[in-house]
Amino acid sequence: MADISKFALLKTLFWFRKMKLNLFGVKSNSLFKKTLAIFGLMLTPIFLLAADDVVAPPTEFNPMAWDWSSILILVLAILIILVIARSFDIGSLTEKITGKTIVSWNNVNAWAGIIFLVVGLIGVWYEMKIHGKYLKLGDSASAHGETLDSMFYWTFGFTFFVFVVTEILLFYFMFKYKYDKNRKAAYFFHNNKLEIIWTIVPAIVLTFLVLRGFSTWTKITTDIDKNSEEIEVFAYQFGWKARYSGDDKQLGTANFNFISGTNPLGVAEDSAVSSLVNELNGEIKKLEIIKASIEDSSKLWKAQYDRYVSTGMSNSYPEEFKQMKSKYNDLISGAYERQLEKDIKRKNTAIKRIAAYQKDHETFNGTAKDDKITTEIVLVKNKPYIFKYRARDVIHSAYMPEFRAQMNCVPGMPTSFAFTPIKTTEEARASKNDPEFDFYLYCNKICGAAHYNMKIKITVVGSEAEYKTWLATQTPFVAPPAAPAAPTSPKADSTAVKQGTVVKN
Amino acid sequence: MSTAALHAEHDSHHHDHKESFISKYVFSMDHKMISRQFLITGIIMGLVGMGMSLLFRLQLAWPDEQFGILETLLGKWGKDGKIDPNFYMGLVTIHGTIMVFYVLTAGLSGTFSNLLIPLQLGARDMASPFMNMLSYWFFFLSSAVLLTSIFVETGPASAGWTVYPPLSALEKAVPGSGLGMTLWLVAIALFIVSSLLGGINYISTVLNMRTKGMSMNRMPLTIWAFFFTAILGVLSFPVLLGAALFLIFDRSFGTSFYLSDIYLEGVGALENIGGSPVLYQHLFWFLGHPEVYIILMPALGITSEVISTNARKPIFGYTAMIISLMGISILSFIVWGHHMFITGMNPFLGSVFMILTLIIAVPSAVKAFNYLATLWRGNLRFTPAMLFSIGLVSFFISGGLTGIYLGNAAMDIQLHDSYFVVAHFHLVMGSAAIFGMFAGIYHWFPKMFGKMMNNTLGYFHFWFTFISAYLVFFPMHFMGLAGVPRRYYQFTLVKEFDVWMDVNKLITIAAIMGGMAQVFFLWNFFYSIFKGKKATQNPWESNTLEWTTPVEGIHGNWPGEIPTVYRGPHEYSRPDRESDFFPQHLPDETAPVTAPQEGEQTAPTEVVPQETVESSVFFAAIKRVLGLS
Numbered sequence A: 001m002a003d004i005s006k007f008a009l010l011k012t013l014f015w016f017r018k019m020k021l022n023l024f025g026v027k028s029n030s031l032f033k034k035t036l037a038i039f040g041l042m043l044t045p046i047f048l049l050a051a052d053d054v055v056a057p058p059t060e061f062n063p064m065a066w067d068w069s070s071i072l073i074l075v076l077a078i079l080i081i082l083v084i085a086r087s088f089d090i091g092s093l094t095e096k097i098t099g100k101t102i103v104s105w106n107n108v109n110a111w112a113g114i115i116f117l118v119v120g121l122i123g124v125w126y127e128m129k130i131h132g133k134y135l136k137l138g139d140s141a142s143a144h145g146e147t148l149d150s151m152f153y154w155t156f157g158f159t160f161f162v163f164v165v166t167e168i169l170l171f172y173f174m175f176k177y178k179y180d181k182n183r184k185a186a187y188f189f190h191n192n193k194l195e196i197i198w199t200i201v202p203a204i205v206l207t208f209l210v211l212r213g214f215s216t217w218t219k220i221t222t223d224i225d226k227n228s229e230e231i232e233v234f235a236y237q238f239g240w241k242a243r244y245s246g247d248d249k250q251l252g253t254a255n256f257n258f259i260s261g262t263n264p265l266g267v268a269e270d271s272a273v274s275s276l277v278n279e280l281n282g283e284i285k286k287l288e289i290i291k292a293s294i295e296d297s298s299k300l301w302k303a304q305y306d307r308y309v310s311t312g313m314s315n316s317y318p319e320e321f322k323q324m325k326s327k328y329n330d331l332i333s334g335a336y337e338r339q340l341e342k343d344i345k346r347k348n349t350a351i352k353r354i355a356a357y358q359k360d361h362e363t364f365n366g367t368a369k370d371d372k373i374t375t376e377i378v379l380v381k382n383k384p385y386i387f388k389y390r391a392r393d394v395i396h397s398a399y400m401p402e403f404r405a406q407m408n409c410v411p412g413m414p415t416s417f418a419f420t421p422i423k424t425t426e427e428a429r430a431s432k433n434d435p436e437f438d439f440y441l442y443c444n445k446i447c448g449a450a451h452y453n454m455k456i457k458i459t460v461v462g463s464e465a466e467y468k469t470w471l472a473t474q475t476p477f478v479a480p481p482a483a484p485a486a487p488t489s490p491k492a493d494s495t496a497v498k499q500g501t502v503v504k505n
Numbered sequence B: 001m002s003t004a005a006l007h008a009e010h011d012s013h014h015h016d017h018k019e020s021f022i023s024k025y026v027f028s029m030d031h032k033m034i035s036r037q038f039l040i041t042g043i044i045m046g047l048v049g050m051g052m053s054l055l056f057r058l059q060l061a062w063p064d065e066q067f068g069i070l071e072t073l074l075g076k077w078g079k080d081g082k083i084d085p086n087f088y089m090g091l092v093t094i095h096g097t098i099m100v101f102y103v104l105t106a107g108l109s110g111t112f113s114n115l116l117i118p119l120q121l122g123a124r125d126m127a128s129p130f131m132n133m134l135s136y137w138f139f140f141l142s143s144a145v146l147l148t149s150i151f152v153e154t155g156p157a158s159a160g161w162t163v164y165p166p167l168s169a170l171e172k173a174v175p176g177s178g179l180g181m182t183l184w185l186v187a188i189a190l191f192i193v194s195s196l197l198g199g200i201n202y203i204s205t206v207l208n209m210r211t212k213g214m215s216m217n218r219m220p221l222t223i224w225a226f227f228f229t230a231i232l233g234v235l236s237f238p239v240l241l242g243a244a245l246f247l248i249f250d251r252s253f254g255t256s257f258y259l260s261d262i263y264l265e266g267v268g269a270l271e272n273i274g275g276s277p278v279l280y281q282h283l284f285w286f287l288g289h290p291e292v293y294i295i296l297m298p299a300l301g302i303t304s305e306v307i308s309t310n311a312r313k314p315i316f317g318y319t320a321m322i323i324s325l326m327g328i329s330i331l332s333f334i335v336w337g338h339h340m341f342i343t344g345m346n347p348f349l350g351s352v353f354m355i356l357t358l359i360i361a362v363p364s365a366v367k368a369f370n371y372l373a374t375l376w377r378g379n380l381r382f383t384p385a386m387l388f389s390i391g392l393v394s395f396f397i398s399g400g401l402t403g404i405y406l407g408n409a410a411m412d413i414q415l416h417d418s419y420f421v422v423a424h425f426h427l428v429m430g431s432a433a434i435f436g437m438f439a440g441i442y443h444w445f446p447k448m449f450g451k452m453m454n455n456t457l458g459y460f461h462f463w464f465t466f467i468s469a470y471l472v473f474f475p476m477h478f479m480g481l482a483g484v485p486r487r488y489y490q491f492t493l494v495k496e497f498d499v500w501m502d503v504n505k506l507i508t509i510a511a512i513m514g515g516m517a518q519v520f521f522l523w524n525f526f527y528s529i530f531k532g533k534k535a536t537q538n539p540w541e542s543n544t545l546e547w548t549t550p551v552e553g554i555h556g557n558w559p560g561e562i563p564t565v566y567r568g569p570h571e572y573s574r575p576d577r578e579s580d581f582f583p584q585h586l587p588d589e590t591a592p593v594t595a596p597q598e599g600e601q602t603a604p605t606e607v608v609p610q611e612t613v614e615s616s617v618f619f620a621a622i623k624r625v626l627g628l629s
Ligand code: HEM
Pocket: B049, B050, B053, B054, B057, B092, B093, B095, B096, B097, B099, B100, B104, B159, B160, B161, B162, B422, B425, B426, B429, B430, B431, B434, B472, B486, B487, B488, B489, B511, B514
């Protein structure tokens, strides 16, 4: 591949030189060659990429494996459309020859508009009838959701009225004023009274909606109960974790630099952070050893590479060879070494930053020790909550449609959303007539391959006691002093945070 | 205006040289050829974008089915006949990018601004034909790079068409953010260059190259729309370029404009601190919101012209239409925050954006009512262009109304990034603008290619497309109201979303039907270019200047002198005239020539409403303020 493309590139460049191209001039005598050269130029990005083997090679040409029946159906359908099309062509030709109108498109179009309007409105009604029960209008599971739902109905009432009236007028006009060669259209340019009315009326209605929206929005976002319980909700590719404060009613601080396998949320807790520092130091050592021996390994890789090429294994194991070749190329070009250096530098920075934090007693104040990290969220009905959102890697969005709540989770920018659940899971199950129903928090901001399956269950219980019972079953970040405290053992479910794991709940 | 002198000079050096193939068809500097190039490239890109949407619709409707053909088409991305989740994201991203930028910005504005600005204003060509040519070739190159990015080993950009960092900045977060994303950025940078070259050209042509008598308030609404569109583009695209540059720096040179506090699985804590991902969103939507009007306004302008011509009636409220366009253009720069209500921005800022957003609804409503009033008591000729225009009005209403929900910050908490949004923008921006584009193609095909398209095929095309567009996008409102998130690869894993499978199937079937309907169009379009009936001089009996040029379209547009303009473009069905149209270039014999007034009515005084004078005073005042007259 690479050779071919390089050849093509050279060839193109050669042509250019030979032809003394004057691309923008108007005089030309080797038109064909010039056109070719231009298209060659256009294709250079592809050539360059092909040279680096980054353009995917075409899939193997194997017509036997094709889905011939679908292709046939598709081709047939297109043919039928074309035949219909031709027959109408001929139809209009006969019309012209015989001078008789076979189809009066004027009427057909006018009627089609009316039929479309009627059938369309019936369709909307029918869809409402079938799926209306799934719409999240009314029956909100949160306090503020009820205000939102009522505002929704107001907006819906207004817009649906306008929608129906204007669409009816549109298609009615289309019908009523269809072409008639004996009639002349009215001749007027504007009507100030009418225009003022239809500017002012929407403006008034919109003002009303804006004012309601304004007060609701302000209430939801700023009118927050001081006694709300804080729960941290942590988003990562691809899952969620929650953190409850322990007995001290305080969430410990956290920082992305502290995140490790045993400390998935990066809370500021001495022993976990110290062991992370050790871990980092160990990794740096390892990387440095690799770096020191880079010359030797280059030789080894080269030998390996040559062996693949000379024995023809490069052809029999193309996948392995490709991987090896890219590693080999990285080694030879020094990319590998640069990568190692970057890694080492990054890890050193992390260590430096952690050390600075460790001196700061505000951060390491011990409040994180009793925090409980959980893989589901349990709430108590009628108790106000603030969800404090953090994201580990990319932007996620915490979407709880049943609670009419959503907020983005942004790396480097903590966000929050306050709400009060007013329905227990049991109540919701009863009202939805679905014994298996559960509340969920979904991810609603594109975040990668498993975005569509990134959710965490929310259970709303009826009483504080139930909640306490559940919380007691969750382990604190550092086990209380009574238990023998091993430096690495207590951790809340760190196994789920693995590369690319899709957390299924 | 010294246009006459300019033209004379222009003339003299146009008629002597013989054109070669390259200068005529490839590196053409003739605005009509460039508009054809834009159109055909746009159509090709549109087919690619539509094909992609069909692929991912297949996945959404039958997630458990295996389609052998997918493996054939997509290779490793379609293993076992199922689309890979990463590639799904890539498809959605490229689909959005192609549709928004390549089809509805370049394909629509590029085609019709280029074609109509000189022809409807009476100019020999664009202000700078060379820049115009560059504009097309940057666009072409940009398209080539974007299409190349689909074939990259690690897949195309897949962070959504808005390419929010950090997802778009970190190769380790999603494979598409590797080379695919680099190519996406290169393509967009080239695209912006093309768009700026075009925009500057359109603005200067409109301001400087109008023929004698073509004062600003005699310009057809198409030109007004293209004019405002170009201004929006010139002011907002550079900001996107800035945003993209910062992103390039963050990706390749270790800066932290958008990155902060990131821990990546398998890598560890990154060094970047101090940046803000939300900064990118502000920059992006500062372009992004005007962009939706860049898409929509040309379609609205085309529709105004087509509806007026085919209703045989003056457009209702010419001045109101222009003021609405102007209001929309200005407001569109200060409402971008409505895309970001739930990013954690200051709630007060959210309120401000909400108020501004709902204000923009007023001029939009005025436009919709004006269209209805233009149809009222008209004498409607259902050409395919007219049908597509009526379709646009329908989409504009049904999609525009849902904007009132989304613009309301409180309701947006629930609706943001749900299928409700997908429904909203596909109706008001996607379908409406595409219909405007079709209207333009059917209406000006005779001017572009000197041939007629077949009406019957046009009717089929219209009705199938119209019905399937509603079938595809209307049900999405219901899904959105039920809280179904967008950009999901599959809905079967969540019970609450799984109940919508039947709707998803309906949508996909309708989408396939809509795709097939385009065969009518493609056949009609390409067949008519070569074998169509020869066009007559003024097939729609229209008033505007473009129909005075020779059918076969010559370099320099008019063989002799450029016609002079005597009145506004919408003098249809004047009671004092036999025929129901009165072209702009015919001198008045009956009524005395008065000073140019609103819509330039020169009709007998009894039909001119008294208020006309007031509004035109207002209009003149605005013009003076803007320094346009
Ligand atoms: C051929 C008919 C079309 C169909 C069936 C279609 C379908 C869809 C669907 C289902 C999505 C959402 C996918 C998801 O969120 O997972 C989508 C996204 C999108 N579509 Fe279309 N679409 C069509 C035409 C258009 C047009 C004409 C436009 C022009 C504005 C457009 C612009 C977009 C944009 C901007 C997105 C968002 C991409 C993203 O999420 O990053 N589409 N399309």
